[in-house]
Amino acid sequence: MTAVEIRPGLRLYKAALDRAAQESLRDEIREILRAAPLFQPTMPRTGKAFSVRMSNCGPLGWVSDRAGYRYQPDHPVTGQPWPAIPDALLRLWSDLADYPEDPDACLINYYDVNAKMGAHQDVDEQDFSAPIVSASLGDSCRFRFGGDTRGGSTQALTLDSGDVLIFGGPARKMFHGVDRILPGTSTLLEPPGRINLTLRRAR
DNA sequence: GAGTCTCG
DNA sequence: TCCA
Numbered sequence: 001m002t003a004v005e006i007r008p009g010l011r012l013y014k015a016a017l018d019r020a021a022q023e024s025l026r027d028e029i030r031e032i033l034r035a036a037p038l039f040q041p042t043m044p045r046t047g048k049a050f051s052v053r054m055s056n057c058g059p060l061g062w063v064s065d066r067a068g069y070r071y072q073p074d075h076p077v078t079g080q081p082w083p084a085i086p087d088a089l090l091r092l093w094s095d096l097a098d099y100p101e102d103p104d105a106c107l108i109n110y111y112d113v114n115a116k117m118g119a120h121q122d123v124d125e126q127d128f129s130a131p132i133v134s135a136s137l138g139d140s141c142r143f144r145f146g147g148d149t150r151g152g153s154t155q156a157l158t159l160d161s162g163d164v165l166i167f168g169g170p171a172r173k174m175f176h177g178v179d180r181i182l183p184g185t186s187t188l189l190e191p192p193g194r195i196n197l198t199l200r201r202a203r
Numbered sequence: 204g205a206g207t208c209t210c211g
Numbered sequence: 212t213c214c215a
Contacts, residue, residue, distance in 0.1 A: 041207085045213060048208040067212050069206065120207035177207070 001095075009131075009171030010145070012157070013096065016164035021088065022137055022188055028086040029108060029137070029195060032057050035083050036075050038110050044068045051115040058085045060105040060202045062124065069124050071105060071202040085199070092133065093199050096166055099130045103199040111141065111181050111194040119150065119177040122200070130201030131168025137161055137197070138189035142179040150175060161186045 003011040017025065038053035041064040056062060060071040061082045074081055085106045093103050109117070122132055136159045143165070146154035156179065159165060167174060181194050189195065
């Protein structure tokens with residue numbers, strides 16, 4: 001597997017997952033979502049809904065509601081523990097993350113064709129020495145990233161189904177977000193849209 | 204602290 | 212959990 005080093009700590013593996021791997025991962029996520037349905041996160045304080053819907057797998061899951069951002073062991077609606085992280089994702093992590101422990105959280109973000117994600121940092125984790133491993137499934141998106149402060153210069157990248165992006169080291173706390181989904185760019189998902197899987201070490 | 208919202 |  002060949003990586004493009006976009007800048008120190010930011011590596012892009014184009015087509016890390018072939019079509020068959022994408023299909024089997026999609027099917028496993030579909031099963032996970034049956035047990036842990038997508039929920040609608042809301043902004044702290046204001047209660048404004050995210051356009052993205054979320055679920056998680058692994059010992060911990062990231063959630064947001066009026067109370068704030070946090071990792072918790074159970075689904076905010078069903079109260080059930082999150083399902084296990086699929087082996088294929090654990091293998092991806094051990095192949096690419098260069099970190100001695102398994103991830104303990106995997107956030108599942110579902111973007112319909114109109115969903116976006118504003119610029120943010122992933123900073124709710126305890127240990128920033130572990131990278132974020134991000135896999136894309138379904139429609140392509142315009143991914144935007146910048147530096148460690150808001151309002152600096154940014155670059156954009158198209159992420160396609162099967163791509164894996166890793167940010168660690170000096171890129172671990174970069175601001176990043178999704179400008180838009182590129183409709184009709186993949187036949188993988190029904191309904192269409194994009195699923196992003198981010199493997200993390202929350203604790 | 205305090206926001207991954209939206210808008211420009 | 213929002214209220215400084």
